[in-house]
Amino acid sequence: MSTPTVHRGLAGVVADTTGISSVNPDTNSLTYRGYAVQDLAEHCRFEEVAHLLWHGELPTAEQLAAQDAEERGLRALPPDLVGLLLALPPTAHPMDSLRTAVSVLGANDPGEDDNSPAANHAKSLRLFAALPAAVALTQRRRRGLLPLEPRADLGYAENFLYMTFGEVPEPAIVRAFEISLVLYAEHSFNASTFTSRVVTSTLSDLYSAVTAAVGALKGPLHGGANEAVMATLAEIGSADRVEGWLSRALAEKRRIMGFGHRVYKHGDSRVPTMRAALGEVVEARGGEDLLAMYEALASAMLREKGLHPNLDYPAGPAYHLMGFDTPTFTPIFVAARITGWTAHIAEQLARNSLIRPTSLYTGPAERRVGRGAPPAPRAAAEDGSPARRVR
Ligand SMILES: CC(=O)SCCNC(=O)CCNC(=O)[C@H](O)C(C)(C)COP(=O)(O)OP(=O)(O)OC[C@H]1O[C@@H](n2cnc3c(N)ncnc32)[C@H](O)[C@@H]1OP(=O)(O)O
Numbered sequence: 001m002s003t004p005t006v007h008r009g010l011a012g013v014v015a016d017t018t019g020i021s022s023v024n025p026d027t028n029s030l031t032y033r034g035y036a037v038q039d040l041a042e043h044c045r046f047e048e049v050a051h052l053l054w055h056g057e058l059p060t061a062e063q064l065a066a067q068d069a070e071e072r073g074l075r076a077l078p079p080d081l082v083g084l085l086l087a088l089p090p091t092a093h094p095m096d097s098l099r100t101a102v103s104v105l106g107a108n109d110p111g112e113d114d115n116s117p118a119a120n121h122a123k124s125l126r127l128f129a130a131l132p133a134a135v136a137l138t139q140r141r142r143r144g145l146l147p148l149e150p151r152a153d154l155g156y157a158e159n160f161l162y163m164t165f166g167e168v169p170e171p172a173i174v175r176a177f178e179i180s181l182v183l184y185a186e187h188s189f190n191a192s193t194f195t196s197r198v199v200t201s202t203l204s205d206l207y208s209a210v211t212a213a214v215g216a217l218k219g220p221l222h223g224g225a226n227e228a229v230m231a232t233l234a235e236i237g238s239a240d241r242v243e244g245w246l247s248r249a250l251a252e253k254r255r256i257m258g259f260g261h262r263v264y265k266h267g268d269s270r271v272p273t274m275r276a277a278l279g280e281v282v283e284a285r286g287g288e289d290l291l292a293m294y295e296a297l298a299s300a301m302l303r304e305k306g307l308h309p310n311l312d313y314p315a316g317p318a319y320h321l322m323g324f325d326t327p328t329f330t331p332i333f334v335a336a337r338i339t340g341w342t343a344h345i346a347e348q349l350a351r352n353s354l355i356r357p358t359s360l361y362t363g364p365a366e367r368r369v370g371r372g373a374p375p376a377p378r379a380a381a382e383d384g385s386p387a388r389r390v391r
């Protein structure tokens with residue numbers, strides 16, 4: 001009688017095939033539809049990467065112009081949604097506002113339950129276009145500022161920054177921001193993407209899948225780590241305090257946010273590109289002290305724990321120096337990852353199979369209400385393996 005192997009956290013489990021991206025820990029590489037992410041970050045606008053993820057190919061000039069025209073026309077939030085977001089408690093985390101925004105956009109879409117490829121592509125583009133306005137609104141509101149209307153004369157990244165800050169920053173900042181969006185766009189079966197696929201597999205609607213994915217991304221072991229990195233750096237304070245802080249933190253068995261990864265064990269493929277972008281931001285905006293602390297913590301973590309930084313580690317300080325408030329960092333990740341999530345939702349639907357793993361039962365053995373002593377405990381797998389008596 002064999003006991004089924006339990007894969008806690010689904011670590012190492014190949015749950016399905018995907019043609020969207022490939023994470024290769026052996027070569028520290030990441031490709032989107034076959035293109036290295038570094039190549040895309042260097043040469044492409046974020047809008048082109050979105051097209052690539054959705055359609056499998058980079059757009060021609062005509063295709064890009066058509067997508068741009070449509071996206072720019074969908075950037076504004078419906079007024080009732082703006083009112084609703086402004087009515088949320090000022091203490092609400094921007095991720096909660098964003099989750100609500102996606103949910104409300106779904107509730108207002110008469111085609112919400114149309115899961116045809118065309119309808120879902122239209123919804124994907126709508127969310128892609130509208131999320132920056134929701135993110136910008138939450139940051140402006142925290143600062144007591146009114147939301148701004150989007151500008152159709154600007155590219156996606158420039159307009160995002162304009163709606164947040166009221167002006168388009170210098171090109172170095174726009175470029176670094178756009179690079180971060182490309183790097184954050186897609187990463188195979190990470191927790192939030194897998195969440196979106198689980199919800200989709202029940203034939204629920206795209207907005208529900210994305211709402212659930214936002215919830216999964218919020219956690220500090222996933223996307224929430226970019227905010228937690230900034231909290232860590234603020235707690236440490238300066239490069240000369242890193243060593244003392246880290247020995248105390250490790251003695252207390254604390255997790256150091258922005259380090260480690262479920263798949264990459266020799267370094268995150270995206271970090272060198274984002275570290276270079278952070279360097280450009282420091283050139284443009286200052287922040288040498290923050291960078292020195294960043295480097296000191298990275299070296300100490302490698303020495304003490306053998307752990308490398310993940311993408312959230314350079315992204316956090318880069319967003320900080322660009323002027324974003326810390327609670328806006330994970331919402332930016334959402335705005336980028338909406339491309340990957342929606343590509344996966346389409347892929348899941350195209351070859352759907354309900355996602356429902358099994359478990360090994362370890363609770364009380366079968367018993368009866370109020371009658372006699374319980375029988376000896378048993379453990380049984382749900383997958384049909386024979387029940388196993390444990391003593
Ligand atoms: C874009 C992204 O979502 S990237 C991920 C962002 N998340 C973070 O940065 C959070 C911090 N990192 C972590 O918590 C982890 O590295 C994870 C969750 C990302 C991946 O971890 P897993 O592969 O599941 O490994 P797991 O959590 O089992 O850790 C293995 C060991 O390394 C240790 N470890 C892993 N990461 C860290 C860390 N950041 N700080 C301290 N110790 C760590 C664990 O404590 C554990 O040690 P133990 O075996 O002595 O108990």
Ligand SMILES: O=C([O-])CC(=O)C(=O)O
Pocket residue numbers: 184186187189190191222262263310311
């Ligand atoms: O792949 C993961 O587990 C987490 C991650 O890096 C991402 O989602 O970008």
